[in-house]
Amino acid sequence: MDDYYCYAYPDITFTNTKNISSCPNEKYFNVEFDYTNMYVLSEKNFETFSDTKRYNFSNVSKDQLMQESTIVSWLSQMDVPEDAFRYVVADIFKCARDMVNGVYKNQRDLSIRVVLSVTRASEDETDDDDDDNHEEEDGDEENNGLIPAAKSCIEELEVVKVEKVEECAICLNDVIIGVAMPCLSHTFHMKCIRRWLNRGNSCPLCRIQLPTRTSK
Known part of the structure; x- marks a missing residue:
């Protein structure tokens, strides 16, 4: 079985820090994925090969982001194994909720970076x-x-x-x-x-x- 690692966190490099408290409910997200596939070619000899690609989904409203179907659609486009969907969705949901309810609650433009890796099962x-x-x-x-x-x-x-x-x-x-x-x-x-x-x-x-x- 493949192994999965996912970590979603606020990307302050791209997050707009301008205070727009007059429009607190109009929030839009930029979600950027660093998706790595790690292939174990030979477990005995510790031979591996990795391939990392970056995907960006911009101007996504909070309501859209909090729909599971939105994230599942992205993961399908990226060819992420279906077994990993629930882990990624849960991490993004948690990060988004923490941002809109925490220190970023008065900001309109928010960015999330998702580090996702899949280690493909080695040849038996x-x-x-x-x-x-x-x-x-x-x-x-x-x-x-x-x-x-x-x-x-x-x-x-x-x-x-x-x-x-x-x-x-x-x-x-x-x-x-x-x-x-x-x-x-x-x-x-x-x-x-x-x-x-x-x-x-x-x-x-x-x-x-x-x-x-x-x-x-």
């Missing part, structure tokens, strides 16, 4: 090892005559960041951080292609072949 290398053993025990009959790729070839596959998000042809979900096959044209999720190559030694799309475990 133990499962992969189990898959390797399982495939060797099953033999070629269950694999319909396919021969698994050499373990050394699987381990040497290059992990890459996909410049333009594409679909993994195995699980049909988007690939952001993936593994490039030797053909250099096709990229898959690490876990997907490892399981595939533990059954057969060819690229799922172009059928380029890797050395097999029986190759000399």
Whole structure:
């Protein structure tokens, strides 16, 4: 399961400190997100990759901000996992309430900065090892005559960041951080292609072949 961290706080750098007590109920928010995706490529070797993007939503009325659907819409646009929605919504609601009821209550223009990070679950290398053993025990009959790729070839596959998000042809979900096959044209999720190559030694799309475990 992915891990989430969220912290919403008043951004005094951008908050307008002009006192407008004559219009205390007309409040507008600027909400800025620093959203980081942390990918654990190898838990054993502590290999990680992070990607941070900034999103800004301006001139949002207090009434709009205090509607859960508003924030959920933003998070959907940002591709935040749905499991994290409730944490982010709760933090923003609390920050906004504290601002309008506290020291910022006489200000009209308010700014909130949200630091949000998602640590993507690491590849379960133990499962992969189990898959390797399982495939060797099953033999070629269950694999319909396919021969698994050499373990050394699987381990040497290059992990890459996909410049333009594409679909993994195995699980049909988007690939952001993936593994490039030797053909250099096709990229898959690490876990997907490892399981595939533990059954057969060819690229799922172009059928380029890797050395097999029986190759000399």
